[in-house]
Amino acid sequence: MYLCTACGNKxxxxxxxxxxTRTFQHYSLGGEMNVExxxxxxxxxxxVVxxxxxxxxxxxxxxxxAPEDR
Incomplete structure (x- = not known):
């Protein structure tokens, strides 16, 4: 998580x-690629801006x- 001290954005x-990275790429028979x-x-x-x-x-x-602490 980040905080901008100039404007308060969180x-x-x-x-x-x-x-x-290392990726496992799965190509369908139609040629579509999915990264699994x-x-x-x-x-x-x-x-960070x-x-x-x-x-x-x-x-x-x-x-x-944690979400309950926000």
Missing amino acids: TRFDVFESKR EEEILDGTIEK CRWCGSSESIVEQASM
């Missing part, structure tokens, strides 16, 4: 992330809370 962010499994081998969050005010400097990461 729900809307653009997250720029690089990932290295995905394992994230490595990931890096490059930037607030959708409300556009700030990327005022974003702090918060520990996730």
Whole structure:
């Protein structure tokens, strides 16, 4: 979870992330592809931008809370 300290936003962010993954891809006889499994081998969050005010400097990461604690 993220929080924008500039405007108070807790729900809307653009997250720029690089990932290295292993996927199990299943192709139908008609040629349609479905990803049935995905394992994230490595990931890096490059930037988080607030959708409300556009700030990327005022974003702090918060520990996730259980739904009953929100």
